[in-house]
Amino acid sequence: MKLSPIIAGTMNWGAWGAKLSARQIADLIESAVEAGVHTFDHADIYGGYTTEQDFGTAFAASQVEREEAIFITKCGIRYPSPESPHAVKHYDYSKEHIRRSLENSLRHLKTDYIDVFLLHRPSPLLDPKEAVETLEKLKAQGKIRHWGVSNFTVSQLHLIGQEITPEWNQIACSITHTAPLLDGTLDHHQTHGIGTMAWSPLGSYFKSQDEVRGRLEPVIQRLLKKYDCTTECLLLAWLHRHPARIIPVVGTTRGDRLQSMASAHEIPLEQEDWFALTEASWGHKVP
Numbered sequence: 548m549k550l551s552p553i554i555a556g557t558m559n560w561g562a563w564g565a566k567l568s569a570r571q572i573a574d575l576i577e578s579a580v581e582a583g584v585h586t587f588d589h590a591d592i593y594g595g596y597t598t599e600q601d602f603g604t605a606f607a608a609s610q611v612e613r614e615e616a617i618f619i620t621k622c623g624i625r626y627p628s629p630e631s632p633h634a635v636k637h638y639d640y641s642k643e644h645i646r647r648s649l650e651n652s653l654r655h656l657k658t659d660y661i662d663v664f665l666l667h668r669p670s671p672l673l674d675p676k677e678a679v680e681t682l683e684k685l686k687a688q689g690k691i692r693h694w695g696v697s698n699f700t701v702s703q704l705h706l707i708g709q710e711i712t713p714e715w716n717q718i719a720c721s722i723t724h725t726a727p728l729l730d731g732t733l734d735h736h737q738t739h740g741i742g743t744m745a746w747s748p749l750g751s752y753f754k755s756q757d758e759v760r761g762r763l764e765p766v767i768q769r770l771l772k773k774y775d776c777t778t779e780c781l782l783l784a785w786l787h788r789h790p791a792r793i794i795p796v797v798g799t800t801r802g803d804r805l806q807s808m809a810s811a812h813e814i815p816l817e818q819e820d821w822f823a824l825t826e827a828s829w830g831h832k833v834p
């Protein structure tokens with residue numbers, strides 16, 4: 548299984564964001580696949596448990612065959628909503644909930660299998676043995692092909708790794724969230740062969756007019772001329788340049804942006820330019 552160079556994140560395609568129609572979602576799926584972006588990231592909770600279903604309906608109506616695409620989804624967060632009535636948002640990695648959540652995702656996405664199934668967020672109450680045994684059984688049954696985790700720290704990776712090393716860890720990582728470069732997470736991924744997916748790969752750049760953006764902007768403007776690309780592609784190129792082979796999970800709801808970002812991994816970002824961006828983000832030179 549080879550994931551595409553970027554992954555299309557669906558969190559904001561439906562009720563939590565752009566509220567795209569079934570036809571618009573099908574168009575977005577088709578333009579993504581046309582550009583080589585055949586991997587789609589979901590979670591059971593997106594859109595308050597509605598976006599997987601919106602996607603599943605649109606995917607069935609699209610021109611894309613199931614075997615051409617890779618579906619990632621996540622389980623474990625129990626989010627109060629009409630579909631999941633709880634008083635308290637919490638995490639649940641019991642074997643019953645993992646199985647139930649997977650069955651719901653399969654039904655909503657209208658598929659027999661999930662390519663990559665992730666434990667969405669680490670829980671203090673996670674029993675690694677129970678969770679891993681359940682995931683391995685689901686794998687043996689062919690209902691999931693691979694599994695991994697998301698937002699796990701190095702110590703949490705060690706804990707679950709006592710059972711089996713997860714294949715993937717999906718973490719927040721970007722030019723404005725560089726902690727994984729320094730806290731050992733990316734080193735651990737490389738040491739143990741854990742694949743890295745980066746969510747919010749553009750960080751806060753387009754979301755906040757803060758001083759980090761103020762420092763990044765002139766450096767980005769200079770580099771856009773040199774590399775002849777868009778800002779979002781340059782920010783992705785900064786991630787692609789890291790030796791952990793980071794795969795960005797992009798959240799755009801626009802086909803044109805998705806198509807242009809699909810080739811960001813081809814931008815030959817020079818080492819000195821990588822450090823110029825990093826220095827601007829940190830607000831100081833490297834020691």
Ligand SMILES: NC(=O)c1ccc[n+]([C@@H]2O[C@H](COP(=O)([O-])OP(=O)(O)OC[C@H]3O[C@@H](n4cnc5c(N)ncnc54)[C@H](OP(=O)(O)O)[C@@H]3O)[C@@H](O)[C@H]2O)c1
Nearest residue numbers: 556557558588697746747748749750753796797798799800
């Ligand atoms: N594992 C986890 O815990 C976790 C947590 C959060 C998210 N995720 C996953 O990560 C995915 C991506 O997260 P994200 O949405 O934060 O990612 P992102 O790709 O960093 O940000 C996407 C946002 O940037 C905007 N954008 C892109 N280019 C722009 C430009 N040139 N000018 C202005 N705005 C621009 C997009 O707007 P347009 O739509 O207009 O392009 C969209 O609102 C989600 O869909 C989800 O699948 C996972």
